[in-house]
Amino acid sequence: MTCAAFAAVAIAHGGAHQKPLQVDPDADWATRHMAEEHHIGNFDPTSFFTLHDYDDNGFWDKSEILKTYGMTDPSAKDTPQEKKDEIIREIMKLMDTNNNGIVEKEEWTAFTQERKGTLPDFQTGPGHHWDMEMEYEIHHWEKYHDENTKEEDLIHPEDIEHFRLHDEMEDEAERVAKLDKMSIVEQNIPAKFRKDV
Structure with a gap:
């Protein structure tokens, strides 16, 4: 170099x-994701949805769901397609109540606030979705x-x-x-x- x-x-x-936030190991996946990927320790369901609506169109499509779970990051290159399909299938089963293949903001709100649902942990990590610099920054530089x-x-x-x-x-x-x-x-x-x- x-x-x-x-x-x-x-x-x-x-x-x-910035030092990483400390999170309860028993915290739900979204809480761990927000702490590890965004350095945010206090958030509400609406802000979570908006932050991960990458094209700001009011819904999550399949690519946004995969991106949120880190499946578009180079670190997920060895994740089998079956696992990615499982993530989409499970998220849609939980939230896509009108079966149109997307998660609309209203569906998310109903899932998180009315039904008190939380995003499942698919054991794929914290959901990397930054560029190379930011991923290095938050997952290595800040720690060491x-x-x-x-x-x-x-x-x-x-x-x-x-x-x-x-x-x-x-x-x-x-x-x-x-x-x-x-x-x-x-x-x-x-x-x-x-x-x-």
Whole structure:
């Protein structure tokens, strides 16, 4: 990792440093999710719904449910499709009372407030749904590092993987920048139009 890259990352992570919230191990899944993923310890069902209505259209579709449970995060790449199907099936069975394939805000409200329901724990973790930086921040940096962390302290496998990804992104950005400067990119010319074929 370059010194400039470390400095940028250290500033970014050091500036937002916050210790994780402590949560009762017997807390329901939504409470643990809000504490671990959002650093929110006090919330109501309406705010939970709104926060996870990613496109702000008043309902959760299947992709939003999977995202909330972390099934679209790279860490879930080995989760079998059957497990993802189970999550959708169970959530719809609990809340989709009009059987239209989505969970509307009114259905959520009826489930959480009238029927006193809670989101099930499918044993898939806290529900990662941030970008690479934020996931590293909240699940690693905050637990093991702080604003006094030096480059030589970043020795955990999570640190090494995080900065490897930074290096890959930097290399890709440099490659694209070089291609952008070229007036003709030979690799982009179809073979049938090349003279050397």
